[in-house]
Amino acid sequence: MKNIFRAFILLFACMSSTGCKDYLEKQPLGETILGNITTEEQAVLFVNAAYEPLLWGRGDPMQGHYFNDMWILGDLMSDDTETPVDPNNINERALQDFNVFADNPNLRDWFGSGFVGIARCNVVISSLSNASDDIFKTVGIKKRCLGEAYFLRALYYFDLVKVFGGVPLLEKPITTLEETKVPRSTDIETWAFIEKDLLQAADLLPSVQAYRNTANLGRASKGSANALLAKVYLYQQKWELAASAAESVIKSKDYELAPDYLSQFNNQSDQNTIESIFEVQAYKTNGWGGGTEISLDFGRWGFNNPTNELVSEFETGDPRRAFCIFKSGDDRFGQVYDPKKGPNTITGFLARKYVFDPATMGEPVNGWTNGEGINYVVLRYAELLLIHAEALIEQNVRLPEAVSDMNQVRARPAVKMPPVKIGDQNDLRARLRHERRVELALEGNRFFDIIRWGKGYATPLLTAQGKANFQYEKHKLFPIPQIEMDLNPLLIQN
Template identity: 35%
Template sequence: MKTLDNVEMNEAIEGFEEKDRQRYSAEAKVLRAYYYFDLVRIFGNVPLFTEPIESDEIYDVEQVPAVQIYAQIENDLLDAIAIPELPDEVSKETEGGRMTKGVAHALLGKVYLYQKKWAEAAEQLAIVNGEPGGTSRFGYALLPEFGTIFRPDNKFSTESILERGHTSTAASGWGNSSLVEGFVTSKMVGPRSYKGPYYYSGWAGCPLTTEFVDAIKGDPRYTDTVANLDSLKAIGESDYLPGYEDTGYFIQKYAPLQEFEHKGAGPPPLNYTQNYVEIRLADTYLMEAEALVESGGDAARAGDLLNAVRTRVGLGPVTATLENIYRERRLELATEGHRWFDLVRTGRAATVLAGTGFVADKNEVLPIPLQELNNTR
């Protein structure tokens, strides 16, 4: 952002107009808010940088309280929303993945929710969601079929709010694996030494627990969430080698599917084509419903939001209670990276994770990496 302030002084940049600078500034603020939100959720107190510093000053940087990080996140998002040049939506063909006002409102609502600012969260998320089951001002709408949300041939769909783009056409290799353009997670979660018609082989990471599988059995979202390799192996359609803590159940939403072949020159493990959906409309529906219940807000709207998600998969209506919303989040958003944070922010982690050795008031955040401790105060 400091560089953007000085762009107008560089005559070598032709065609760069003030509206471009304003848009880039807004996008940068949204991205900074997004990154700091991850940092504060994962580590708690972290250093806060809002201006460039000299290399000899790095060691003297100290952590600041999480409340100060959250204040900066809120300010960045509110500033970005107020900038007219930040668009409501973008063309998915040419600018899919860029920051928009819809992303900023959704992220701000989520940030408020994590701080238990229920009324503020509900207000921001209502802007994103519009009429439950309809199309919002940003063009967001639930997809008719749950199973199509994560397919590589359905990128930047109407349900997607914040999505990280990937491609299989790049030449990324192991020598620059930190810069890959492909989606490496598909390789990580695929079945090891797989033989069969459906998947590519993977590293067998993040097997689903039998406790979760039991919870989602009978739910219409089961087959689009759970890759049941045990059943395929039992009927002779597929085979694989069990990995660490194997249960026979794998992540289906981001599985390495054979129907989407690799087209790039780089090694296949680093070049899967699937995008990663960070925030989607079903998530913001359920977050708003939760905020409304917690704040004593519009109970009818909370029910409409919750049941719009259920109706999409053929389930009947239920009352919008916290228990029902928590359960819906677990099943609807399974394996998308929300469960841990949901348990921590709602104070349920110590109970739900009691059998894992979770220690309350300690394990809610991760320890700061040793290298970072050595590099700063």
């Protein structure tokens, strides 16, 4: 999958180069000429193009959708991390402090990359829906490509709705500037659109077993669609549907917990593990463009510092603390970690997850390193088990199953924490929220969890964290980027 994706990037770069200037200038002003899929190879390339905004963001590899903006929105705005004062991260500091305005470039890039991805998915869906079956040499490839496009469109819309609420719903390619002027749909309509896409994707996509030990490992699968559907239901508090969707993945036996917790995030040669349900594929480069910045942000630059509150959340003896976070005195790549001598930190702690040993790239421990090729894990089996547990707990049904889900996560060979004991709904709700926080630490979920668990949960936590500007009703959604408001007069601001 990585080699196929990289081939597309090179093709895309060529198409975008100045050598194409004469060809591009022949397009009618204000219109877009859409290509038609006429071969199986084109179908695969078109689908690869729909994955690309997950990696690069909107036009800038340093503003990758998942490799930069996700941790800013999901962790930095929560009580899990803080960022130092630095001229290079003033916009991130503004979000951390809830000085949230419509001109923030991180919000601009999140919105923009989401809709770039949606536009590409729409081209695939439209073109493949009209393509003759005769052009496909490989059995099932047309269904697979369609399924990938539906899954990716749902993922982009999920990323948008949880940040901005209802957004414009686009089901077909845009060919004129006038067609870009679409009003926002409601959040209910947007969630329903996502559900529909995921149900179609699950019907079309193969099991991940069809990808294992092949170059296609890393593509969206049936399990990816059903797992994301479970999370989509969870965010809407559709507990019974969330449990059912999660159970379809559990019963498939396509996934299991990886014995080694940390290798899922830091092993460049062994990614897309048995636990991985969907992750954004990166690749090694000699410079920018491989989805590299997350390791720099977390490690060498030290822009995403774990808080004392997060460190304290780990139970005594929980090895996941050391898998996720460096603290003073820890071994950090062969050296004793000293916060005063290492990368930037204002908390005394430094991220471990997603930070690989620089020596593997021939760099010093605190050196500048490009081209890591670390994938970003979007969905994994441990979270799927916790989704199932939460859905059961919130219904107050089958509580022993919910406890079993949590204990499977805690019993991973590399973790081996004592089992959770059965309790009432309130006890297990608190246990579940604790388990999500420590198991999924630094994976971009925390802020969205805080918000979906309600004002009574969010306000005391963020106030205690010193985020005095936080107002639940104001900040549970972010402002639509001003550039989008200017381009589309039909948009209404949050």
